[in-house]
Amino acid sequence: MKTNTTQLIAILLFLVVLAAICWYFSDIIIYLLLALLLSIAGRPVVQMLCKLRIGKFHFPRPLAAIIVIAAIIGIFFGIFVILTPLISQEIKNLASIDPEVLTAGYDRFLSQFEKLASRHNVDVTASDISEALVVQLQDFARKLDIGNFFSHLVGIIASVFVAIFAILFLTFFSLSDDGIILKTAKKVFPINLRNNFDNIVSNTRSQIVRYFGGVFIEMCIVGLINGIACYFLGVPDAVLIGVLSGMLNIIPYIGPLISVCLNVIISCTSMIPMSPTGMDVLYNVVKVVAVFACAQLTDNFVLQPFIYGKSVHAHPIEIFIVILAAAKVGGVLGMIFAVPVYTLVRIVVKEFFGQYFLEEKNDEGEEELKADN
Numbered sequence: 001m002k003t004n005t006t007q008l009i010a011i012l013l014f015l016v017v018l019a020a021i022c023w024y025f026s027d028i029i030i031y032l033l034l035a036l037l038l039s040i041a042g043r044p045v046v047q048m049l050c051k052l053r054i055g056k057f058h059f060p061r062p063l064a065a066i067i068v069i070a071a072i073i074g075i076f077f078g079i080f081v082i083l084t085p086l087i088s089q090e091i092k093n094l095a096s097i098d099p100e101v102l103t104a105g106y107d108r109f110l111s112q113f114e115k116l117a118s119r120h121n122v123d124v125t126a127s128d129i130s131e132a133l134v135v136q137l138q139d140f141a142r143k144l145d146i147g148n149f150f151s152h153l154v155g156i157i158a159s160v161f162v163a164i165f166a167i168l169f170l171t172f173f174s175l176s177d178d179g180i181i182l183k184t185a186k187k188v189f190p191i192n193l194r195n196n197f198d199n200i201v202s203n204t205r206s207q208i209v210r211y212f213g214g215v216f217i218e219m220c221i222v223g224l225i226n227g228i229a230c231y232f233l234g235v236p237d238a239v240l241i242g243v244l245s246g247m248l249n250i251i252p253y254i255g256p257l258i259s260v261c262l263n264v265i266i267s268c269t270s271m272i273p274m275s276p277t278g279m280d281v282l283y284n285v286v287k288v289v290a291v292f293a294c295a296q297l298t299d300n301f302v303l304q305p306f307i308y309g310k311s312v313h314a315h316p317i318e319i320f321i322v323i324l325a326a327a328k329v330g331g332v333l334g335m336i337f338a339v340p341v342y343t344l345v346r347i348v349v350k351e352f353f354g355q356y357f358l359e360e361k362n363d364e365g366e367e368e369l370k371a372d373n
Helices: 003-025 026-051 061-095 097-119 126-143 144-177 180-188 189-234 238-248 256-267 278-312 316-357 360-373
Strands: none
Touching: 003 026, 003 278, 026 061, 026 144, 026 180, 026 189, 026 316, 061 144, 061 238, 144 180, 189 238, 189 256, 189 278, 189 316, 238 256, 238 278, 256 278, 256 316
């Protein structure tokens, strides 16, 4: 009993230290995880290329890894090429807005608001609203440090390039030297825990691959529903709407809300060259929101239960609480990786502390057996 208690304390201390290290080096851990996911996805292609023979020539593994890396870069570059002209057109539409038209609309809105306020005996005039708005804009301009903004922007761009290079570098070596990341991680574990490490890796790999495969399919289906439906309903920039809907759907709960707001703005600004009436714009907004609602119903009641239920074996309420906690800790990035990390934690707990739940499981099984009899 004393030995078991000592071993349990040692395991807990080791896991706490490991969690603290992962927290401190969270950016490097994220690079490793992304590289690991890309290498898992590209591993079948590398193995297929290595088996090909053209006469006496056969693909060396590093060359196969380079081809897979080039294909990954090509996919992301293709998405960039598709999105760039669509976004450029949106910027042109915004630039073509006549300031006088905006001013006239703003004055008309203030006039209607003033009439509504006076009808309800509220002492607010259009000039009061304008002055308050000017004060807020001036306050915002004072707080906005342009020099500091551009320095932050340069820092963000540099961080993105470092992240891309690090992920591709790690992915290449993980593909060319099969499983090098996991082999290196295994050396961190004490010798007596390495069998547990192998079990954790085996269980985690299959569940996380299924999860991210399901998420990719979910993104594609949601994007296609939004894009195709908007196209047939005559909504402008249906392709951009579909792509954004699919990409933002990877962020649980918040992503779809951001998506519908952007889709409404994009569809409305795309109508500017057509000189639409207020009813045209309203009708367009209704179509976009209706398509979004249909896509989300399909996602919530068909796709997500299948993905979460089949891949991570967790109840939707359980997943919802985990995502809320992850959002509190890590923001949007935490929400994206909440389910995979939770899956890993569950597998680790089951591997190291599963024996403490066996009795409860057996009791439940006996109760179910008695109920059946």
